[in-house]
Amino acid sequence: MNNLFYIILKKDFKDNLLSNKAWFTISFFLLCLIIFPLAFGSSQYLELNVSISAIWISTLFANLIALDHMYKEDYNDGTLLYYIVNKVPLVIVVYAKCLSHWLFSGLPIILIAPLCSYIFSGYSENNLNLFISLILATPIFTLIGSPIAALMLGSSLRGAALTFITLPFYLPIIIFGVMGTNINNSNINAEFYLLLAILSIGIIFFPMITVKILKSIIN
Protein backbone atom coordinates (compact mmCIF):
# COMPACT_ATOMS: atom_id res chain seq x y z
CA MET A 1 0.00 0.00 0.00
CA ASN A 2 2.81 2.39 0.91
CA ASN A 3 4.65 1.26 -2.17
CA LEU A 4 1.70 2.09 -4.38
CA PHE A 5 1.46 5.54 -2.79
CA TYR A 6 5.12 6.25 -3.57
CA ILE A 7 4.76 5.03 -7.15
CA ILE A 8 1.81 7.32 -7.82
CA LEU A 9 3.49 10.22 -6.06
CA LYS A 10 6.64 9.68 -8.13
CA LYS A 11 4.60 9.66 -11.33
CA ASP A 12 2.97 12.94 -10.32
CA PHE A 13 6.34 14.46 -9.49
CA LYS A 14 7.68 13.46 -12.88
CA ASP A 15 4.64 14.88 -14.66
CA ASN A 16 4.88 18.13 -12.77
CA LEU A 17 8.61 18.62 -13.20
CA LEU A 18 8.73 17.64 -16.86
CA SER A 19 5.83 19.83 -17.96
CA ASN A 20 7.03 23.02 -16.19
CA LYS A 21 3.86 23.11 -14.09
CA ALA A 22 6.00 23.06 -10.96
CA TRP A 23 7.44 26.49 -11.69
CA PHE A 24 4.24 27.96 -13.05
CA THR A 25 2.45 28.20 -9.69
CA ILE A 26 5.26 29.87 -7.79
CA SER A 27 5.98 32.27 -10.65
CA PHE A 28 2.28 33.13 -10.78
CA PHE A 29 2.41 33.84 -7.03
CA LEU A 30 5.34 36.22 -7.42
CA LEU A 31 3.80 37.94 -10.43
CA CYS A 32 0.51 38.41 -8.62
CA LEU A 33 2.37 39.82 -5.63
CA ILE A 34 4.19 42.42 -7.74
CA ILE A 35 0.85 43.96 -8.73
CA PHE A 36 0.14 45.27 -5.23
CA PRO A 37 3.05 47.75 -4.80
CA LEU A 38 2.55 48.88 -8.39
CA ALA A 39 -1.17 49.37 -7.86
CA PHE A 40 -0.52 51.49 -4.76
CA GLY A 41 1.74 53.67 -6.85
CA SER A 42 4.35 54.47 -4.22
CA SER A 43 7.93 53.35 -3.98
CA GLN A 44 7.81 53.18 -0.16
CA TYR A 45 6.98 50.25 2.06
CA LEU A 46 3.42 49.00 1.99
CA GLU A 47 1.39 49.05 5.16
CA LEU A 48 1.38 45.82 7.13
CA ASN A 49 -2.32 45.10 6.51
CA VAL A 50 -1.89 45.60 2.77
CA SER A 51 1.12 43.30 2.54
CA ILE A 52 -0.70 40.57 4.50
CA SER A 53 -3.73 40.78 2.25
CA ALA A 54 -1.51 40.84 -0.84
CA ILE A 55 0.15 37.60 0.23
CA TRP A 56 -3.16 35.90 1.03
CA ILE A 57 -4.80 36.92 -2.25
CA SER A 58 -1.78 35.74 -4.26
CA THR A 59 -1.72 32.44 -2.37
CA LEU A 60 -5.41 31.94 -3.08
CA PHE A 61 -5.10 32.55 -6.81
CA ALA A 62 -1.92 30.51 -7.19
CA ASN A 63 -3.75 27.60 -5.56
CA LEU A 64 -6.78 28.06 -7.81
CA ILE A 65 -4.61 28.18 -10.95
CA ALA A 66 -2.90 24.92 -10.01
CA LEU A 67 -6.21 23.30 -9.11
CA ASP A 68 -7.38 23.17 -12.71
CA HIS A 69 -4.93 20.45 -13.76
CA MET A 70 -5.15 18.37 -10.61
CA TYR A 71 -7.04 15.49 -12.20
CA LYS A 72 -7.44 16.83 -15.75
CA GLU A 73 -4.51 15.18 -17.50
CA ASP A 74 -5.02 11.85 -15.80
CA TYR A 75 -8.69 11.93 -16.74
CA ASN A 76 -8.04 12.90 -20.34
CA ASP A 77 -5.34 10.31 -21.07
CA GLY A 78 -7.26 7.55 -19.28
CA THR A 79 -4.93 7.01 -16.34
CA LEU A 80 -7.76 7.32 -13.83
CA LEU A 81 -9.81 4.75 -15.75
CA TYR A 82 -6.74 2.50 -15.78
CA TYR A 83 -6.45 2.80 -11.99
CA ILE A 84 -10.11 1.85 -11.56
CA VAL A 85 -9.95 -1.08 -13.95
CA ASN A 86 -6.87 -2.45 -12.20
CA LYS A 87 -8.51 -2.04 -8.79
CA VAL A 88 -5.99 0.46 -7.46
CA PRO A 89 -7.70 1.93 -4.37
CA LEU A 90 -8.70 5.46 -5.34
CA VAL A 91 -8.06 6.69 -1.79
CA ILE A 92 -4.33 6.28 -2.37
CA VAL A 93 -4.55 8.09 -5.70
CA VAL A 94 -6.47 11.00 -4.18
CA TYR A 95 -4.10 11.37 -1.22
CA ALA A 96 -1.08 11.23 -3.53
CA LYS A 97 -2.63 13.86 -5.81
CA CYS A 98 -3.42 16.12 -2.84
CA LEU A 99 0.09 15.75 -1.47
CA SER A 100 1.74 16.51 -4.79
CA HIS A 101 -0.58 19.49 -5.36
CA TRP A 102 0.36 20.86 -1.93
CA LEU A 103 4.07 20.23 -2.46
CA PHE A 104 4.06 22.22 -5.70
CA SER A 105 1.55 24.97 -4.88
CA GLY A 106 1.60 25.23 -1.09
CA LEU A 107 5.07 24.52 0.18
CA PRO A 108 7.05 26.96 -2.02
CA ILE A 109 4.61 29.72 -1.10
CA ILE A 110 4.92 28.96 2.61
CA LEU A 111 8.70 29.16 2.38
CA ILE A 112 8.84 32.34 0.34
CA ALA A 113 5.94 34.31 1.90
CA PRO A 114 7.70 35.57 5.09
CA LEU A 115 10.55 36.90 2.97
CA CYS A 116 8.08 38.63 0.63
CA SER A 117 6.24 40.12 3.61
CA TYR A 118 9.51 41.51 4.97
CA ILE A 119 10.54 42.96 1.62
CA PHE A 120 7.15 44.57 1.07
CA SER A 121 6.36 46.02 4.48
CA GLY A 122 9.65 46.14 6.38
CA TYR A 123 8.09 44.36 9.36
CA SER A 124 9.35 41.02 10.55
CA GLU A 125 7.42 40.64 13.84
CA ASN A 126 4.43 38.89 12.34
CA ASN A 127 6.43 36.51 10.15
CA LEU A 128 6.03 33.57 12.50
CA ASN A 129 2.25 34.05 12.56
CA LEU A 130 2.14 34.31 8.79
CA PHE A 131 4.25 31.17 8.47
CA ILE A 132 2.06 29.13 10.85
CA SER A 133 -1.25 30.28 9.40
CA LEU A 134 -0.03 29.56 5.85
CA ILE A 135 1.14 26.09 6.94
CA LEU A 136 -2.35 25.41 8.29
CA ALA A 137 -4.32 27.08 5.51
CA THR A 138 -2.66 25.87 2.29
CA PRO A 139 -3.40 22.15 2.92
CA ILE A 140 -7.03 23.12 3.58
CA PHE A 141 -7.11 24.96 0.23
CA THR A 142 -5.84 21.83 -1.48
CA LEU A 143 -8.28 19.56 0.34
CA ILE A 144 -11.33 21.74 -0.36
CA GLY A 145 -10.29 22.15 -3.96
CA SER A 146 -9.85 18.47 -4.70
CA PRO A 147 -13.56 17.39 -4.72
CA ILE A 148 -14.50 20.46 -6.75
CA ALA A 149 -11.72 19.82 -9.27
CA ALA A 150 -13.06 16.28 -9.56
CA LEU A 151 -16.60 17.59 -10.11
CA MET A 152 -15.59 19.69 -13.08
CA LEU A 153 -14.12 16.77 -15.05
CA GLY A 154 -15.74 16.63 -18.45
CA SER A 155 -17.39 20.04 -18.38
CA SER A 156 -17.09 22.45 -21.27
CA LEU A 157 -16.03 25.66 -19.47
CA ARG A 158 -13.77 24.45 -16.72
CA GLY A 159 -11.18 27.08 -15.81
CA ALA A 160 -13.47 30.02 -15.13
CA ALA A 161 -16.30 27.98 -13.65
CA LEU A 162 -13.91 26.10 -11.36
CA THR A 163 -12.52 29.37 -9.98
CA PHE A 164 -16.00 30.77 -9.42
CA ILE A 165 -17.34 27.68 -7.70
CA THR A 166 -14.32 27.12 -5.46
CA LEU A 167 -13.88 30.70 -4.21
CA PRO A 168 -16.90 30.84 -1.83
CA PHE A 169 -15.63 27.75 -0.03
CA TYR A 170 -12.19 29.34 0.45
CA LEU A 171 -13.56 32.52 2.04
CA PRO A 172 -13.85 31.22 5.65
CA ILE A 173 -10.24 29.97 5.52
CA ILE A 174 -9.09 33.38 4.27
CA ILE A 175 -11.01 35.12 7.08
CA PHE A 176 -9.47 33.00 9.84
CA GLY A 177 -6.02 32.97 8.22
CA VAL A 178 -5.85 36.76 8.00
CA MET A 179 -7.15 37.08 11.57
CA GLY A 180 -4.39 34.72 12.69
CA THR A 181 -1.71 36.64 10.80
CA ASN A 182 -2.65 39.97 12.37
CA ILE A 183 -0.21 40.52 15.25
CA ASN A 184 -2.42 43.07 17.03
CA ASN A 185 -5.02 40.42 17.66
CA SER A 186 -4.99 39.57 21.37
CA ASN A 187 -6.48 36.05 21.39
CA ILE A 188 -4.26 34.99 18.54
CA ASN A 189 -4.18 31.25 19.12
CA ALA A 190 -7.93 30.85 18.71
CA GLU A 191 -7.73 31.14 14.92
CA PHE A 192 -4.91 28.61 14.74
CA TYR A 193 -6.93 26.10 16.76
CA LEU A 194 -9.93 26.66 14.49
CA LEU A 195 -7.84 26.18 11.33
CA LEU A 196 -6.27 23.09 12.84
CA ALA A 197 -9.73 21.71 13.61
CA ILE A 198 -10.91 22.33 10.03
CA LEU A 199 -7.72 20.70 8.73
CA SER A 200 -8.08 17.59 10.88
CA ILE A 201 -11.72 17.09 9.87
CA GLY A 202 -11.03 17.93 6.23
CA ILE A 203 -8.09 15.57 5.82
CA ILE A 204 -10.52 12.66 6.21
CA PHE A 205 -13.71 14.15 4.88
CA PHE A 206 -12.72 15.78 1.57
CA PRO A 207 -10.65 12.90 0.09
CA MET A 208 -13.57 10.60 0.97
CA ILE A 209 -15.98 12.74 -1.06
CA THR A 210 -13.43 13.00 -3.88
CA VAL A 211 -13.19 9.21 -4.13
CA LYS A 212 -17.01 8.98 -4.33
CA ILE A 213 -17.18 11.66 -7.02
CA LEU A 214 -14.36 10.17 -9.12
CA LYS A 215 -15.96 6.72 -8.97
CA SER A 216 -19.41 7.90 -10.02
CA ILE A 217 -18.11 10.26 -12.73
CA ILE A 218 -15.77 7.79 -14.41
CA ASN A 219 -18.25 4.93 -14.43
Next chain:
Amino acid sequence: MLRKLHKYANPNKFSLIIMPIKNVCLYTALPLIAIGLIIGLFFSPPDYQQGETVRIMYIHVSSAWISLFAYVLIFLLSVFYLIWKFPLFVLMAKEIPFVAIIFTLITLITGSLWGKPTWGTYWVWDARLTSFLILLFIYLGLIFIDKAFKYNVNGDLSFSYLSIIGAINIPIIKFSVDWWNTLHQPASVIRASGPSINIEMLIPLMIMSTGVLLLFFYLIFTNIQSAIAEKKILFLSSKD
Protein backbone atom coordinates in the same frame (compact mmCIF):
# COMPACT_ATOMS: atom_id res chain seq x y z
CA MET B 1 -44.80 2.77 1.07
CA LEU B 2 -42.07 3.98 -1.26
CA ARG B 3 -43.36 1.71 -4.02
CA LYS B 4 -46.68 3.51 -4.00
CA LEU B 5 -44.83 6.72 -4.74
CA HIS B 6 -42.98 5.26 -7.72
CA LYS B 7 -45.69 6.08 -10.22
CA TYR B 8 -45.42 9.78 -9.37
CA ALA B 9 -41.74 9.76 -10.37
CA ASN B 10 -42.83 9.75 -13.99
CA PRO B 11 -42.23 13.35 -15.15
CA ASN B 12 -45.38 13.37 -17.27
CA LYS B 13 -47.63 12.33 -14.42
CA PHE B 14 -45.82 14.62 -12.05
CA SER B 15 -46.41 17.66 -14.23
CA LEU B 16 -50.12 16.79 -14.45
CA ILE B 17 -50.37 16.38 -10.67
CA ILE B 18 -48.67 19.65 -9.80
CA MET B 19 -50.92 21.64 -12.17
CA PRO B 20 -53.83 22.07 -9.66
CA ILE B 21 -51.46 22.27 -6.66
CA LYS B 22 -49.64 25.11 -8.38
CA ASN B 23 -52.81 27.14 -8.84
CA VAL B 24 -53.91 26.53 -5.26
CA CYS B 25 -50.50 27.74 -4.09
CA LEU B 26 -50.73 30.95 -6.11
CA TYR B 27 -54.29 31.84 -5.13
CA THR B 28 -53.68 31.30 -1.43
CA ALA B 29 -50.24 32.95 -1.45
CA LEU B 30 -51.37 36.30 -2.84
CA PRO B 31 -54.16 36.98 -0.26
CA LEU B 32 -51.94 35.75 2.57
CA ILE B 33 -49.13 38.09 1.54
CA ALA B 34 -51.60 40.98 1.20
CA ILE B 35 -53.16 40.31 4.63
CA GLY B 36 -49.73 39.86 6.23
CA LEU B 37 -48.45 43.11 4.73
CA ILE B 38 -51.54 45.08 5.79
CA ILE B 39 -51.44 43.79 9.37
CA GLY B 40 -47.67 44.16 9.53
CA LEU B 41 -47.50 47.66 8.10
CA PHE B 42 -50.55 49.26 9.74
CA PHE B 43 -51.78 47.30 12.76
CA SER B 44 -48.73 45.75 14.43
CA PRO B 45 -46.99 47.77 17.18
CA PRO B 46 -43.63 49.49 16.55
CA ASP B 47 -40.56 48.17 18.33
CA TYR B 48 -39.52 49.91 21.57
CA GLN B 49 -35.92 50.22 20.37
CA GLN B 50 -36.03 50.29 16.58
CA GLY B 51 -39.33 52.15 16.15
CA GLU B 52 -41.12 51.94 12.83
CA THR B 53 -38.17 50.43 10.94
CA VAL B 54 -38.96 47.06 12.50
CA ARG B 55 -41.66 46.64 9.84
CA ILE B 56 -38.93 45.70 7.34
CA MET B 57 -38.74 42.47 9.34
CA TYR B 58 -41.92 41.07 7.78
CA ILE B 59 -40.24 40.91 4.37
CA HIS B 60 -36.65 40.39 5.49
CA VAL B 61 -37.17 37.47 7.86
CA SER B 62 -39.67 35.58 5.72
CA SER B 63 -37.49 35.74 2.60
CA ALA B 64 -34.42 34.78 4.67
CA TRP B 65 -36.23 31.68 5.91
CA ILE B 66 -37.24 30.79 2.36
CA SER B 67 -33.72 31.13 1.02
CA LEU B 68 -32.40 28.80 3.74
CA PHE B 69 -35.29 26.40 3.25
CA ALA B 70 -34.62 26.34 -0.49
CA TYR B 71 -31.06 25.17 0.10
CA VAL B 72 -32.23 22.44 2.47
CA LEU B 73 -34.67 21.35 -0.23
CA ILE B 74 -31.90 21.25 -2.86
CA PHE B 75 -29.72 19.26 -0.46
CA LEU B 76 -32.44 16.69 0.29
CA LEU B 77 -33.40 16.30 -3.38
CA SER B 78 -29.73 15.80 -4.32
CA VAL B 79 -29.28 13.15 -1.63
CA PHE B 80 -32.45 11.39 -2.83
CA TYR B 81 -31.14 11.53 -6.40
CA LEU B 82 -27.80 10.00 -5.41
CA ILE B 83 -29.53 7.23 -3.44
CA TRP B 84 -32.48 6.28 -5.66
CA LYS B 85 -31.28 7.63 -9.04
CA PHE B 86 -34.62 9.11 -10.07
CA PRO B 87 -33.85 11.84 -12.63
CA LEU B 88 -36.93 13.77 -11.54
CA PHE B 89 -35.29 14.65 -8.22
CA VAL B 90 -32.30 16.36 -9.79
CA LEU B 91 -34.57 17.99 -12.37
CA MET B 92 -36.48 19.57 -9.48
CA ALA B 93 -33.30 20.46 -7.58
CA LYS B 94 -31.81 22.20 -10.61
CA GLU B 95 -34.76 24.58 -10.90
CA ILE B 96 -34.64 25.79 -7.30
CA PRO B 97 -31.49 28.02 -7.39
CA PHE B 98 -33.02 30.43 -9.92
CA VAL B 99 -35.90 31.16 -7.54
CA ALA B 100 -33.86 31.01 -4.35
CA ILE B 101 -31.33 33.53 -5.60
CA ILE B 102 -34.10 36.16 -5.87
CA PHE B 103 -35.14 35.58 -2.26
CA THR B 104 -31.49 35.74 -1.14
CA LEU B 105 -31.08 39.06 -2.93
CA ILE B 106 -34.29 40.40 -1.36
CA THR B 107 -32.97 39.37 2.07
CA LEU B 108 -29.61 41.06 1.54
CA ILE B 109 -31.10 44.28 0.14
CA THR B 110 -33.84 44.68 2.76
CA GLY B 111 -31.32 43.76 5.44
CA SER B 112 -28.94 46.49 4.36
CA LEU B 113 -31.80 49.02 4.18
CA TRP B 114 -32.76 47.99 7.71
CA GLY B 115 -29.15 48.22 8.84
CA LYS B 116 -28.74 51.89 7.88
CA PRO B 117 -31.16 53.35 10.49
CA THR B 118 -30.39 50.81 13.23
CA TRP B 119 -26.63 50.13 12.94
CA GLY B 120 -25.60 53.22 11.00
CA THR B 121 -24.14 51.36 8.01
CA TYR B 122 -25.54 49.52 5.03
CA TRP B 123 -23.06 46.68 5.35
CA VAL B 124 -20.66 45.22 7.92
CA TRP B 125 -18.46 42.14 7.54
CA ASP B 126 -20.35 40.38 10.25
CA ALA B 127 -20.51 36.56 10.56
CA ARG B 128 -24.22 36.33 9.67
CA LEU B 129 -24.00 38.78 6.77
CA THR B 130 -20.84 37.26 5.30
CA SER B 131 -22.16 33.71 5.49
CA PHE B 132 -25.39 34.83 3.82
CA LEU B 133 -23.39 36.47 1.04
CA ILE B 134 -21.49 33.19 0.61
CA LEU B 135 -24.88 31.48 0.26
CA LEU B 136 -25.66 33.81 -2.65
CA PHE B 137 -22.39 32.85 -4.34
CA ILE B 138 -23.02 29.15 -3.74
CA TYR B 139 -26.38 29.52 -5.48
CA LEU B 140 -24.59 31.24 -8.38
CA GLY B 141 -22.05 28.41 -8.45
CA LEU B 142 -24.86 25.85 -8.61
CA ILE B 143 -26.34 27.68 -11.60
CA PHE B 144 -22.93 27.83 -13.30
CA ILE B 145 -22.18 24.15 -12.76
CA ASP B 146 -25.54 23.35 -14.31
CA LYS B 147 -24.70 25.44 -17.38
CA ALA B 148 -21.12 24.11 -17.63
CA PHE B 149 -22.26 20.57 -18.45
CA LYS B 150 -24.30 21.16 -21.56
CA TYR B 151 -22.99 18.20 -23.53
CA ASN B 152 -22.24 15.79 -20.73
CA VAL B 153 -24.35 13.51 -18.56
CA ASN B 154 -22.13 14.09 -15.53
CA GLY B 155 -23.87 17.41 -14.90
CA ASP B 156 -26.54 15.88 -12.66
CA LEU B 157 -23.96 14.11 -10.51
CA SER B 158 -21.75 17.17 -10.23
CA PHE B 159 -24.72 19.35 -9.30
CA SER B 160 -25.82 17.03 -6.50
CA TYR B 161 -22.34 16.56 -5.07
CA LEU B 162 -21.67 20.32 -5.12
CA SER B 163 -24.95 21.00 -3.32
CA ILE B 164 -23.98 18.45 -0.67
CA ILE B 165 -20.57 20.10 -0.15
CA GLY B 166 -22.21 23.54 0.03
CA ALA B 167 -24.64 22.38 2.71
CA ILE B 168 -21.85 22.95 5.27
CA ASN B 169 -22.78 26.62 5.05
CA ILE B 170 -26.38 26.20 6.26
CA PRO B 171 -25.69 25.39 9.95
CA ILE B 172 -23.02 28.10 9.91
CA ILE B 173 -25.62 30.67 8.79
CA LYS B 174 -28.19 29.47 11.32
CA PHE B 175 -25.87 29.43 14.34
CA SER B 176 -23.49 32.27 13.39
CA VAL B 177 -25.40 34.66 15.66
CA ASP B 178 -24.89 32.32 18.62
CA TRP B 179 -21.28 31.31 17.95
CA TRP B 180 -19.82 34.75 17.33
CA ASN B 181 -20.60 38.15 18.83
CA THR B 182 -22.33 39.69 15.87
CA LEU B 183 -24.03 42.99 15.17
CA HIS B 184 -26.95 41.05 13.74
CA GLN B 185 -29.49 40.30 16.47
CA PRO B 186 -29.82 36.70 17.71
CA ALA B 187 -32.69 34.45 16.68
CA SER B 188 -35.98 35.36 18.31
CA VAL B 189 -38.53 33.00 16.74
CA ILE B 190 -36.97 29.60 16.05
CA ARG B 191 -35.01 28.77 19.19
CA ALA B 192 -34.91 26.15 21.91
CA SER B 193 -36.71 28.14 24.64
CA GLY B 194 -39.65 29.23 22.49
CA PRO B 195 -40.15 32.51 20.63
CA SER B 196 -39.22 35.68 22.51
CA ILE B 197 -40.99 37.92 20.01
CA ASN B 198 -44.24 39.72 20.88
CA ILE B 199 -47.34 37.80 19.78
CA GLU B 200 -48.72 40.83 17.91
CA MET B 201 -45.61 40.81 15.73
CA LEU B 202 -45.45 37.04 15.46
CA ILE B 203 -48.91 36.66 13.86
CA PRO B 204 -48.29 38.89 10.78
CA LEU B 205 -44.79 37.38 10.44
CA MET B 206 -46.24 33.87 10.35
CA ILE B 207 -48.98 34.84 7.86
CA MET B 208 -46.38 36.57 5.70
CA SER B 209 -43.90 33.68 5.72
CA THR B 210 -46.62 31.13 4.92
CA GLY B 211 -47.64 33.30 1.97
CA VAL B 212 -44.06 33.65 0.75
CA LEU B 213 -43.51 29.90 1.14
CA LEU B 214 -46.56 29.17 -1.01
CA LEU B 215 -45.40 31.72 -3.58
CA PHE B 216 -41.99 30.03 -3.61
CA PHE B 217 -43.65 26.67 -4.27
CA TYR B 218 -45.71 28.20 -7.08
CA LEU B 219 -42.58 29.58 -8.73
CA ILE B 220 -40.72 26.27 -8.38
CA PHE B 221 -43.61 24.24 -9.78
CA THR B 222 -43.87 26.57 -12.77
CA ASN B 223 -40.13 26.20 -13.37
CA ILE B 224 -40.29 22.42 -13.07
CA GLN B 225 -43.16 22.21 -15.54
CA SER B 226 -41.27 24.27 -18.09
CA ALA B 227 -38.12 22.20 -17.51
CA ILE B 228 -40.05 18.98 -18.17
CA ALA B 229 -41.51 20.50 -21.34
CA GLU B 230 -38.03 21.62 -22.40
CA LYS B 231 -36.67 18.09 -21.91
CA LYS B 232 -39.53 16.72 -24.02
CA ILE B 233 -38.86 19.14 -26.86
CA LEU B 234 -35.12 18.39 -26.77
CA PHE B 235 -35.86 14.67 -26.86
CA LEU B 236 -38.28 15.02 -29.77
CA SER B 237 -35.96 17.24 -31.80
CA SER B 238 -33.03 14.87 -31.28
CA LYS B 239 -35.04 11.96 -32.64
CA ASP B 240 -34.93 13.07 -36.27
